[in-house]
Amino acid sequence: MNIYAARVAEGTLRADAAQESVLPMLERVRAQLASQPTGKKGLLSLIGGRKKPEPITGLYLWGGVGRGKSMLMDLFYDHAPVPARRVHFHAFMQEVQDGINTARKAGTPDAIAPVIEEIASEIKLLCFDEMQITDIADAMIVGRLFEGLFAKGVTVVTTSNRVPDDLYKDGLNRQLFLPFIAILKERLEVHHLHSPVDYRQGRLTGTPVYFQPVDAEARAAIEDIWTDLTGGATESLTLKVKGRDVVLPRFHNGIARASFWDLCGQMFGPGDYLVIAGAVKLLILEDIPRLTRSNFNEAKRFVTLIDALYEAKVRLVCSAVDEPESLYVEGAGAFEFERTASRLREMQDASWGEAEDGA
Structure with a gap:
């Protein structure tokens, strides 16, 4: 793609052989989309007996965090020749679930059919950021959903941190999910973006992450960190967990920004924080207060949040009233907080969170 070369020439991107290997695949999808019949002419050609256009093979781009997957997809999406939508996979599936529930309330026998019909009537290309399945409700419908979208001529380009065979790994009733993996591998070209450079990590190298x-x-x-990593994005992300809304006030390309009170001042539990950790690759958490008896419940939630982020290897940037060891020095739970303080220290290390591609 000439756009990528132009960005390299002007210095806004650094040439990366692994990223360059993806460009012909994206160009293939773009050219095939551009060549499809559209509008009345396309409709008349189908009525006149011409063959229905061959389905377009999309792209499943997977690899480690910070390798440039979302950047490449955004370049592609910005120049899509057909009606398209770019959306975080979690947000998309929440919209689908809402549509299914609405259809069920209206008494529609096949509640997923109108959802497929509505999506396919509006767009011809879906670009997903961070495809991953963590919710059993999503796992049970994605096969039928995407089979229907593909049958309606919708093309999919998606990024993920996992190879398709590892989606919903160890999930409940996973055998019912396996047909979806087969559909993905049949309808999308699977490519591993195996760049040795973590650009997101590099942008934080030498930068303090605990203020x-x-x-x-x-x-x-x-x-400054938020602007550098996201361009100053202002959109939010709402995650649904067992019918509740968990809102990340600012979110872009796997990077989220929220205050302590946004995430720990509400009655969230381990399940909520696991979903957040699954949707986010870097969290900016602001305004961590002194933790005492007076905010014991919030302190417990903070400990649970840090545990979830730590286990999921989510990078953390935060601001706090004091150093980790001095955040919680008296009251029930102060002794147990020593482990949290230790994790907060460990998560400040420049190399923390580094993992092999696909982890």
């Missing part, structure tokens, strides 16, 4: 105290200097530094 204290919470003052104007800390806020300005965090704002």
Whole structure:
């Protein structure tokens, strides 16, 4: 793609052989989409007896965090020749679930059919950021959903941190999910973006990721990090967990930004934080207060949140009233907080969270 070469020439991108290997695949999809009949002419050609256009093979681009998957997909999406939508996979599946529930309430026998029909009537290309399945409700419908979308001529380009065979790994009733993996491998070209460079990690190298105290200097530094990583994005992401809304006030390409009170001031539990950790690759958490008896419940939630982020290897940037060891020094739970303080220290290391591609 000439666009990529132009970005390299102007210095906004660094040439990367692994990324360049993806460009012909994206160009193939773009050219095939551009050559499809559209509008009245296309409709008349079908009525006149011409063959229905061959389905277009999409692209499943997987690899480690920070390798440029989302960047490449965004370049492709920005120049899509057909009606298209770019959406985080979690958000898309929540919309689908809402549509199915609405159809069921209306008494529609096959509740997923109108959802497929509505999507296919509006777009011809779906670009997903971070395809992953963590919810059994999603796992049970994606096969039928995507089979229907593909049959309606919708093309899919998606990024993921996992190879298709590892989606919904160890999930409940996974055998019912396996046909979806087969559909993906049949309808999408699967490519491993195996770049040795983690660009997201590199942009934080040498940059502090734990700011204290919470003052104007800390806020300005965090704002600079957010702008550098996301361009100053303002969109939010709503995750549904067992019917509840878990809102990340600012989200872009796997990077989220929220305050302590956004995530720990509400009655969230381990399941909510596991979903957040599954949807986010880097979290900016602001305004962590002093933790005492007066905010014991919030402190417990904070411990659970950090555990979930730690186990999922989510990078953390945060601002707090004091150093980790001094956040919680008295009251029930202070002794147990020592492990959380240790994890907060470990997560500040520049190499923390690094993993092999696909992890």
